[in-house]
Amino acid sequence: MQKLVQSMRTIHEPILMADLSYKIARNLKVGDKVLGFTEDVKNIKFVESTVTHAKPINFISPLREQYLKLLKDPEFIEDLKRHNLPVKEEEQDA
DSSP: OOOBOOOOOOTTSEEEBTTSOEEEGGGOOTTOEEEEEBSOTTSOOEEEEEOOOOOOOOTTHHHHHHHHHHHTOHHHHHHHHHTTOOOOOOOOOO
């Protein structure tokens, strides 16, 4: 079995389908036929390939998780205030 190159950079990128149409990457489903190519740069061949699994990708989730942790850190909030950076105060339950 030949190894296929995967070069998708974003979920919004158009992907060339086996029927020569395009589909946005986030809309790919298991079983879709895409047009890929072999990794051998001296003898590149286009190859029909089947999507075998698809799952949502969140490229910023690790960064977002760290950011959300920082927003709960009282020392971080105090540093923001000390530097006159805006801080949105959460509403307190009455």
